[in-house]
Amino acid sequence: MARRKLVYEGKAKILYEGPEPGTLVQYFKDDATAFNAEKRDVIDGKGVLNNRLSEFFMTGLGNIGVPTHFIRRINMREQLIRAVEIIPLEVVVRNVAAGSISKRLGIDEGTALPRPIVEFYFKDDALGDPLVSEEHAIAFGWASQQDLDDMISLALRVNDFMSGLMMGVGIKLVDFKIEIGRIWDGDYMRLIVADEISPDSCRLWDMETGQKFDKDVFRRDLGNLADAYTEVARRLGVMPTNAAPVTKPTLIN
Known part of the structure; x- marks a missing residue:
């Protein structure tokens, strides 16, 4: 072969x-x-x-x-x-304060957020994937305003689906990251969810005990x-x- x-x-x-x-x-x-x-x-x-x-x-x-x-x-x-053509932005949806948002804004980890918060991070490991605004994305040509609106809509639909799915098995979807790519059907461009969705890209906590079932187990040496x-x-x-x-x-x- x-x-x-x-x-x-x-x-x-x-x-x-x-x-x-x-x-x-x-x-x-x-x-x-x-x-x-x-x-x-x-x-x-x-x-x-x-x-x-x-x-x-x-x-x-x-x-x-x-x-x-x-x-x-x-x-x-x-x-x-x-x-797909990957848009160079990681899209993060947060339902509960954890990780960088807790450090950035001084919010206690585990605090429920008033609504799902969507954030964009520029995909660049050398820069540490910095948090960026919609203005940055538009000004530097990473995405148009229509792209960003569609990305937020997709991310919130993923959040609704994943939150309900996880709740049904006793797991709280704290936050997650997705990547979105462009595909073309003739002259028509549309956006689709790409990369992966897994415990590598989500924070998942047991709803009763708070036990972590995501990559924080590795980050924080919490077990296997x-x-x-x-x-x-x-x-x-x-x-x-x-x-x-x-x-x-x-x-x-």
């Missing part, structure tokens, strides 16, 4: 050229990073869990009419996706990251109730 062409490698995923024009293969790695990759480790099975969870969330969004880049899962670590992600998958029915944490796949004859 011919070797696939590498298109891009990030901290948690690799993109390869897809089998058809306009497609890519997205491979989920076991790498875990935090603080712009200053802290890093390899967590056995993390890529498998994120692949299955992102498939689950993207499929659910598609079922309610939210457009995404997801086409189908190929295997335990890979999925086929549509190639694979166990935390496995618990999310178990509650959502993505994995059987009696499943053990997923480890690296073993090749057999």
Whole structure:
């Protein structure tokens, strides 16, 4: 079989050229990073869990009419996706104060926000992905006002879906990050949800105990990251109730 062409490698995923024009293969790695990759480790099975969870969330969004880049899962670590032009802005939706907003504004972590707050961050690791305003995005040509309006609308629809889904299994959706890309149908451009949706890109807390099931487990040395992600998958029915944490796949004859 011919070797696939590498298109891009990030901290948690690799993109390869897809089998058809306009497609890519997205491979989920076991790498875990935090603080712009200053802290890093390899967590056995993390890529498998994120692949299955992102498939689950993207499929659910598609079922309610939210457009995404997801086409189908190929295997335990890979999925086929549509190639998009990624807008260089991370879109963060916050329901509860945590992380940088608590530090920035002096709000106690865990404080419920009066309404979902949408923030934009410029995608640049060297700069630490700084918080930017809509004015910055328009002035520097990253997105038009119509793009930004559509991105906010998409992000809030994702928030509604994810919040309800998580609440149903006893998990509070504290905040999450998505990326959005442009695709063209002839001369018509539209925006779709891209990248991934997984515990890597969300803050997820148990509604009763406050236990964390997201990357803060790794950031703050709170336990085993694979166990935390496995618990999310178990509650959502993505994995059987009696499943053990997923480890690296073993090749057999």
